[in-house]
Amino acid sequence: MNIHEYQAKSLLIPRGVPLPPDGLCETAEEARAVAERLLAEGAVKLVVKAQIHAGGRGKGTFTNGYRGGVKIGTTADEAYAFAQAMLGNVLVTAQTGPAGRRVNRVLVALAPDIRRELYAAVLLDRARGCPVIMASTEGGMDIEQVAAQTPEKIIREFIDPTLGFQAYQGRKLAVALGLTGNLISAAVKAFAGLYRAWWECDAALIEINPLCVVAEPDGRLSLLAVDAKMTLDDNALFRHPELQAMRDLAEESPLEVEASKYALNYIKLDGDIACLVNGAGLAMATMDIIKHYGGEPANFLDVGGGATTEQVAAAFAIIMRDANVRAILVNIFGGIMDCDVIAQGIVTAVKETGVKLPLVVRLEGNNVQAGKQRLAASGLTIVSATTMADAAQKVVAAAQVASELS
Amino acid sequence: MAILVTPQTRVLVQGITGNFGARHAQLSLDYGTQLVAGVTPGKGGQTFTHHDHHVPIFDTVAEAMQQTGAVASAVFVPPAVAADAILEGVDAGLELIVCITEGIPVTDMLRVKRALTGKMTRLIGPNCPGIVTPGEGPDSHGGCRIGIAPGYIHKKGHIGVVSRSGTLTYEAVWQLTSRGVGQSTCVGIGGDPVPGMSHLEVIQLFAHDPETTGIILIGEIGGSAEEEAAAWIKVHCKKPVAGFIAGSTAPPGRRMGHAGAIVSGGAGTAAAKIKAFEDAGIGVAATPSEMAETLLRMM
Numbered sequence: 001m002n003i004h005e006y007q008a009k010s011l012l013i014p015r016g017v018p019l020p021p022d023g024l025c026e027t028a029e030e031a032r033a034v035a036e037r038l039l040a041e042g043a044v045k046l047v048v049k050a051q052i053h054a055g056g057r058g059k060g061t062f063t064n065g066y067r068g069g070v071k072i073g074t075t076a077d078e079a080y081a082f083a084q085a086m087l088g089n090v091l092v093t094a095q096t097g098p099a100g101r102r103v104n105r106v107l108v109a110l111a112p113d114i115r116r117e118l119y120a121a122v123l124l125d126r127a128r129g130c131p132v133i134m135a136s137t138e139g140g141m142d143i144e145q146v147a148a149q150t151p152e153k154i155i156r157e158f159i160d161p162t163l164g165f166q167a168y169q170g171r172k173l174a175v176a177l178g179l180t181g182n183l184i185s186a187a188v189k190a191f192a193g194l195y196r197a198w199w200e201c202d203a204a205l206i207e208i209n210p211l212c213v214v215a216e217p218d219g220r221l222s223l224l225a226v227d228a229k230m231t232l233d234d235n236a237l238f239r240h241p242e243l244q245a246m247r248d249l250a251e252e253s254p255l256e257v258e259a260s261k262y263a264l265n266y267i268k269l270d271g272d273i274a275c276l277v278n279g280a281g282l283a284m285a286t287m288d289i290i291k292h293y294g295g296e297p298a299n300f301l302d303v304g305g306g307a308t309t310e311q312v313a314a315a316f317a318i319i320m321r322d323a324n325v326r327a328i329l330v331n332i333f334g335g336i337m338d339c340d341v342i343a344q345g346i347v348t349a350v351k352e353t354g355v356k357l358p359l360v361v362r363l364e365g366n367n368v369q370a371g372k373q374r375l376a377a378s379g380l381t382i383v384s385a386t387t388m389a390d391a392a393q394k395v396v397a398a399a400q401v402a403s404e405l406s
Numbered sequence: 407m408a409i410l411v412t413p414q415t416r417v418l419v420q421g422i423t424g425n426f427g428a429r430h431a432q433l434s435l436d437y438g439t440q441l442v443a444g445v446t447p448g449k450g451g452q453t454f455t456h457h458d459h460h461v462p463i464f465d466t467v468a469e470a471m472q473q474t475g476a477v478a479s480a481v482f483v484p485p486a487v488a489a490d491a492i493l494e495g496v497d498a499g500l501e502l503i504v505c506i507t508e509g510i511p512v513t514d515m516l517r518v519k520r521a522l523t524g525k526m527t528r529l530i531g532p533n534c535p536g537i538v539t540p541g542e543g544p545d546s547h548g549g550c551r552i553g554i555a556p557g558y559i560h561k562k563g564h565i566g567v568v569s570r571s572g573t574l575t576y577e578a579v580w581q582l583t584s585r586g587v588g589q590s591t592c593v594g595i596g597g598d599p600v601p602g603m604s605h606l607e608v609i610q611l612f613a614h615d616p617e618t619t620g621i622i623l624i625g626e627i628g629g630s631a632e633e634e635a636a637a638w639i640k641v642h643c644k645k646p647v648a649g650f651i652a653g654s655t656a657p658p659g660r661r662m663g664h665a666g667a668i669v670s671g672g673a674g675t676a677a678a679k680i681k682a683f684e685d686a687g688i689g690v691a692a693t694p695s696e697m698a699e700t701l702l703r704m705m
Contacts, residue, residue: 126628126666127630130519131516144672147671162520202513233513236512238486265662267657277573279574281571281626282571284571284652284656284667288655302663333580335576389693
């Protein structure tokens, strides 16, 4: 689960990660008030940041033509104007897709005097099976690009999960980042806080880009996390009700929200062939084989191993709400479940939801003959397929015909 | 010989009195698996009855092992307590733990991984279909089935199958069996980002198993386990290996059902894994429909 920057900050500050003072605003008036407060406290520059679950905000453009979801100014009037331009409007960034995201909140924060931009993240190292703190001198850049072009500029410190983060590991990272003097202990404290937040919140990823060396008004240098991105481990949410409450449904696709109510794994894609499959691997492979035969999958949909008739009906209803869909492929390997029961579920669901689109069904496994007979006798126009290849070719052809007719 | 389990392997089920655990304990008994004990804390002394089978239930894994000689376990307990169930099995000295449970937090699995270091216990899963070594009987009856795979699709033979996905494993197994080709052992290592046994560890066992003559290796997007297995195969494995990678069409940054199936930071793409397979001389099936055929062409 993704959370907003302001939510991530609320988890990081109590754990000792240094972050600039700020205020969350839902109206331009609130933005002005927060700006006035920060200026009174000594801020020289301010930044207004659109709160959406996507990166690339600074370079984004609003659908009304306004440029930039991160704006820097020096007065409360500017903060007001930035907030007014952003709030209620839709921001499109490299990560949002063309539809963009509506900005419902902005964060108004002190904009520090930045001297150096570093990068820091805590994530899982899957190959080693342990957490890793990743850091780089190349802050403020796209870290994937840094990793690809100059891998030597990525520093890693692996954490033993039973020992936890150790101060010496923070010193190693600090020195490798070229930090000196009081910034070394500041970095140790920041890394310790990041790791603590990662472990205690069951995060999947915490990313600080940039982690900045900033000059205080008195000229002293200190560290400040100028941005914070945090993704949580969905599997661990059951033990963090306070984190569950941070879910923002407005940031998720409505169809995906609907699917999650029925414990369906649904991800909307841009193609026109919907698929309904049991098992995540088979569902991915079904998308792949549709593409292989020249079609475009409209979604990923895993109904799980023991799908009920209700779930299958909900799955059809969700597929039907995607206006791009021209044909449907059902691919079920009924290992334990009786294919006849599955067929019954499909027939009921199709009748209930009134599916009119071409429907190709490939059933395999336990009692498959009875299942196929039930589909054939249902009076529904269901195209039966034998192998995955057969099913994919049939559904691609059906979608093509549907597209030519429309 | 098969790998990891044989038809003689004595198996216990942790969580045998839950709906899911009970259902699959019954199916394993029907399949002819030596399922000799159940463990449910607080229900020790009771009996799990299915047709003519009367399986004693114990409060702890250690007791169950001592009383029945069980050496392998199937874990069917809820995600919040699954790590604890695995740790209990490691502490008791089980040879093999197969954890079916889906939805275990990553930090729990990181602690489990540390606890397994230096221990003789092997872990398959979590979030996996389990392991089947087919038996000699009709519909491979008499084999060792630990987990949730449909037993009857298997056939006793010489192909090893290893995969992160359940239904895609069944698909491959069924393709083999439909062509009259049997399997030595089929292992579903699970779709989580912190698994017990890796593709590589299972492949190494298959490579050294005299009964296994060919291998199907099924992977998916996310992580680098397939690349690691491919690198080893390239140098060490003399047996034909065919593979398939699911998720070529998956959008980056999205989790495709399995917690571990995600392309993040440009790493773990299907293209990179397919290339690693090709570099290692692994026969890559162009579609999931051709997994068995691709291997059989190589043999």
